[in-house]
Amino acid sequence: MKDSTPLITPNAENQYQVTSKDAPLTCPMPGMALWNSHPKVYLPIEETGHAKCPYCGAEYTMTDWSENGGHHH
Numbered sequence: 001m002k003d004s005t006p007l008i009t010p011n012a013e014n015q016y017q018v019t020s021k022d023a024p025l026t027c028p029m030p031g032m033a034l035w036n037s038h039p040k041v042y043l044p045i046e047e048t049g050h051a052k053c054p055y056c057g058a059e060y061t062m063t064d065w066s067e068n069g070g071h072h073h
Contacts, residue, residue, distance in 0.1 A: 014058040018045070025060060027053035 018025060025043045043051035049065030052058070 014056065016058060016060050017063050018060050019064045020046075020062060022062075025051060025062075027056065027058055027060070 016029070018029075022029065023046055025045045026040050027043055028037060028040065038053075038055040041053060041055060043053060043060060045051040045060055045062050045065075049062045049067075051060045053060075
């Protein structure tokens with residue numbers, strides 16, 4: 001039986017756009033075709049709006065991040 005959920009496929013540049021709803025951000029993200037490609041790692045994207053995976057080099061950009069609203073104390 002095939003799973004009807006479409007997998008997130010990486011693009012050629014390994015760049016992904018995410019939102020604050022994806023936090024805490026992990027690589028691989030849930031639903032990625034590469035979910036078993038390397039150990040899950042948490043990426044601190046909330047601090048700068050950008051993160052890079054140390055395992056596969058995938059780069060993430062938080063599209064709704066702002067310097068003023070990035071962190072709530």
